[in-house]
Amino acid sequence: MMCSLKSSILALVFVQTLLSSSSATSETLDKTFKQCLNQNSKLHIPFSDTFFTPENPSFTSVLNSTIMNFRYLLPSVQKPVIIFTPLQETHIQAAVTCSKQLGIHLRIRSGGHDYEGVSYASEIDHPFIIIDLAKLRNITIDIEDETAWVEAGATVGEFYYRISEKSRVHGFPAGMYNSVGMGGHITGGAYGSLLRKFGLGADNAIDARIIDVNGRVLDRKSMGEDLFWAIRGGGGGSFGIIIAWKLKLVRVPPIVTYLMIKKTMEEDDIKVLNKWQHVCDKFDDNLLIKVTMSATDPDEIGIRCATIHYQGLFLGKTSRLLQIMGRKFPELGVSRKDCLETTWIESTLYMGGYPYGTSLDILLQAKANFRSYFKAKSDFVRKPIPVTAITGLWKRLKQDNGAVIIFTPYGGMMNRISDTAIPFPHRKGTMYMIQYVSSWKDGKKSENLHMNWVRKLYKFMKPYVSKKPRTAYANYRDFDLGMNEKGNTSFKTASFWGYKYFKGNFKRLVKIKTVIDPGNFFRHEQSIPVLGIEPGNFFRHEQSIPVLGIEPGNFFRHERSIPVLAV
CATH class of the missing domain: 3.30.43.10 (Uridine Diphospho-n-acetylenolpyruvylglucosamine Reductase, domain 2)
Known part of the structure; x- marks a missing residue:
């Protein structure tokens, strides 16, 4: 030693x-x-x-x-x-x-x-x-088995494209943006337009290949169920290097319906949005309708407006969708002209922001369609926020020309998966997730202006979102929630952000980390910490020796042995 x-x-x-x-x-x-x-x-x-x-x-x-x-x-x-x-x-x-x-x-x-x-x-x-890992992007689809092995460097778009080459009636419930890398995507949870029907991408991961701290290549059997549990939603960069995922494909109908309604947001639209939040998690599981609010550029007299997009995917035909909307959400006024019957693979383009007629080949380009200077934060909502809060969001939105607020509904399958099935805990009772984004193009020049805007908006929303803890999505990493001190991941420091991402699952993640990487080799500003001999690491400086886990599994024990410290 x-x-x-x-x-x-x-x-x-x-x-x-x-x-x-x-x-x-x-x-x-x-x-x-x-x-x-x-x-x-x-x-x-x-x-x-x-x-x-x-x-x-x-x-x-x-x-x-x-x-x-x-x-x-x-x-x-x-x-x-x-x-x-x-x-x-x-x-x-x-x-x-x-x-x-x-x-x-x-x-x-x-x-x-x-x-x-x-x-x-x-x-x-x-x-x-x-x-x-950009050069490790092999994808192997087994339609008979309804599974796929996807290497970490492959993108979401590439994966969707390769599925479509094999089948018109299979898909996968991952993200809406085609340039996201599959390696890290699943480690945070991975949600998309199929989450109300099939859950998260991580819920549908059935095996993996990972290189651990000792340089071993492990699969699900050799890594054990604890580590396999941790890597499906416990955040990237803490447990090892994901090489590939084995994913369970899902069945989709040959015809799906894409929905888009765009409005310039006015007072009446606040009432419609208020109704949306009361029904969004209660729709048929086959339907997801997300909401995007964004600020427009100032007009000729300097007035900035806000627009609102209702964007949805229904796993079925338009006639059935119109029946559901007429019964559950007539306030939105959906008509046939707002709908497009298409295939699932083509719907991934539209849900990702590409216009009608875009070639599927763009899914293979692996180019991000959103690159800028930006700051983002997230929240989960468990009860409808009052109309006054929606009005406050609307007014604040118009103060920032790079502002976007996205509401993504939950419910459906998300309600039927346990909070502890994987580290991702935001399940039953969560109505929708909010993402707040401010982006800009001029680097440091206006950074403080935009960063302050999104932070003030986040503070404004505190009374209306989840509490004790106020939760956040791990894949929308946010250093404002807390950071490990100089890479020294003490449990106390990491708890500030850890419970927000993972709630009670954070404790189990820490225990698993302590066993499989006691020296804390895989670490970053928000990596899972280890328990150690001196867990508070009081005696430390910039180059002090890091804490190591001592016998975390308590293998050597008897009736009067010293117990291990529980998180």
Whole structure:
């Protein structure tokens, strides 16, 4: 134990020394890491295509290729010392081994959609590398078995497209944006237009391949049910590197109906929105109608308006949808001209914001259709908010020209899955989720203005949303909820954000983390913490030794043995 700890300390000192002097040290680190990879990989690594340092002309383009939030492109943000784009599992195993030996921190990126950039940036003053899984995107569809293996670097759009190549009556309940990477998407839960019928993407994950802290490739059987539970909704970057998911495909009808109604929001529309929140979670399970409110640019006299979109998917034909709407929600005034009968695969384009007639080939381009500087926050609503609060949202919306507020309904299958089935806990009793977004184009110039707007709106909504705790969606990562101190994930510090994302499931996540990664190798600003010998880590500084879990499973026990600390 002491020899291993001493080796780790020496490795860390070595890397810190390399990175603290000149550009030549960066070249030395480059060479050292490559040598280590060659020694530990079972297959050849073509470094010219997979290994990028700041001295490489392609470094910036590779780094920026999938970043969705431009706030993490600013010069003030710490950048990686190496980007490694592995081609095989053994390449990743070698990278884990070498990162541990050399004391270099890892960040894992599949699609680059992390809202606070933890997959490709760092708020922690410590050298790090990116393991970018963009080249691992193989998809194998088994229609007879109604399953698929999807590698982590594949996007949601690619997955949908490959399903449609095999079948017109199969789909999968993942996200609405085609450029999201499947590796990280499922780790946070993964919701989309099929969630009221089939639940989350993570609810339909039936196996996985993951590389753990010891560099082992594990599947569901070898990792055990605790770890498999944790990775389906417990957040990315805490437990290992997801290589691939085995997913259960779902049956969809050959014809579905897409619904879109757009209005310029006025007083009367507030009444309609109020009715929506009373019925949105009680519709037929085959129907989802989400609401998007957005601000318009100022007109010629400087007045800014708000628009409201009702966007829906019904797993059936228009005639049946019109019957449901006439009975349950006549206030919206849906008519046949607002509906489009189409296939499920084509509906994924429209739900993702693409116009009618867009080619399905765009699903294979893996390009984000929303990239900007932005800040987002989320809430869950368990009882209808009063009309006065809707009016307040409407008025505040018109104060920010980059503002978007999205209401996504729950109910249906979401009510029938236990809060503890996977780490994602926002189930029975949740009426809908709210996402607040403010985006801008001019970098630091107006950042404070937009950040303050979304934070004030979030504060305004406090009385009307979930309480004790006020909950949030893990895949909409929000550093305002709390951050681990300099990467030192103490339970006390992490609890500030952990219970908001996972409620009571947070305790189980911590216990699992302590067992499978006691040294806290896989960590970031909101990673799951470990329990340790000195759990509060009172004696600490910028380079203090991290806490390690001591015998968390309590294997060595008797009638008077010392008990383990429970979370």
